[in-house]
Amino acid sequence: MITVGAGMKHIRVLLLVLASLFALAQPATADPAVVGGSRAPQGAYPWLARLSMGCGGSLITPQVVLTAGHCVSASGPETRIVATFGVVDLESSAAVKVTSTSVYRPSEYTSPAHGYDWALIRLARPVTLPTLSLQPAVVTAGPFRVMGWGAAVEGGPQQRYLLHAQVPYVDDATCGPLYTRYGYPFIPSAMLCAGKVADGGVDTCQGDSGGPMVAPDGNGIPRQVGIVSWGVGCARPGFPGIYTEVAAYVPAIQAAVAHLS
Numbered sequence: 001m002i003t004v005g006a007g008m009k010h011i012r013v014l015l016l017v018l019a020s021l022f023a024l025a026q027p028a029t030a031d032p033a034v035v036g037g038s039r040a041p042q043g044a045y046p047w048l049a050r051l052s053m054g055c056g057g058s059l060i061t062p063q064v065v066l067t068a069g070h071c072v073s074a075s076g077p078e079t080r081i082v083a084t085f086g087v088v089d090l091e092s093s094a095a096v097k098v099t100s101t102s103v104y105r106p107s108e109y110t111s112p113a114h115g116y117d118w119a120l121i122r123l124a125r126p127v128t129l130p131t132l133s134l135q136p137a138v139v140t141a142g143p144f145r146v147m148g149w150g151a152a153v154e155g156g157p158q159q160r161y162l163l164h165a166q167v168p169y170v171d172d173a174t175c176g177p178l179y180t181r182y183g184y185p186f187i188p189s190a191m192l193c194a195g196k197v198a199d200g201g202v203d204t205c206q207g208d209s210g211g212p213m214v215a216p217d218g219n220g221i222p223r224q225v226g227i228v229s230w231g232v233g234c235a236r237p238g239f240p241g242i243y244t245e246v247a248a249y250v251p252a253i254q255a256a257v258a259h260l261s
């Protein structure tokens with residue numbers, strides 16, 4: 001019995017060693033990401049910002065970043081936010097860092113679950129990187145692409161390297177009841193859902209908030225359709241990720257950009 005037990009233990013250790021060697025040998029693209037995604041290649045999302053409060057954002061004009069309302073405080077002067085651009089590795093010396101001068105958040109905003117979860121950050125100087133266009137029409141089909149330095153697993157740490165994933169579209173009629181049956185509000189006109197309802201496994205997560213969800217336009221150019229907003233946990237079956245429906249706010253965003261600039 002003792003020798004068999006000891007033998008089993010050795011086999012278990014050997015299996016563990018083999019399993020970790022196998023894990024190390026996997027290509028970077030097999031890493032768990034966003035949740036259930038992979039390492040993004042350098043340069044794929046040139047308009048993407050990492051914000052110092054632990055959110056994402058998108059450069060929508062050379063001097064304005066779009067993010068989530070819950071990532072900033074109320075409208076006004078704000079010089080403490082640093083936006084990092086141009087790198088997948090946040091510790092890279094090639095990072096372009098720009099501080100904020102002010103923020104704009106719609107006065108209707110109260111919490112992500114009540115809509116209006118968007119905000120603008122004005123940068124101290126223009127950034128010479130491509131900007132991301134907003135999708136003005138409501139989208140009813142995916143898939144979408146999401147990316148960020150947020151947790152790669154629910155409750156996990158923020159990431160050093162940018163992760164990305166593809167998520168399927170979930171229509172409001174499916175998504176709404178998944179949340180309202182547990183008492184969460186769901187506002188179809190203000191929210192856009194994405195994820196794998198039956199299986200879970202792929203989603204944005206804490207720290208991805210404010211980052212864009214994109215879909216290619218007719219010419220294959222990415223357009224922003226959503227802003228990472230909220231959800232119950234991350235990548236859970238039955239709880240797709242909820243994104244601010246950008247199309248609902250394009251006129252208001254454009255008016256605010258004009259006001260900020």
Ligand code: ARG
Nearest residue numbers: 204206207208209230231241
């Ligand atoms: N509110 C989160 C943040 O501050 C984002 C949550 C997104 N959750 C989700 N399951 N997609 O980073």
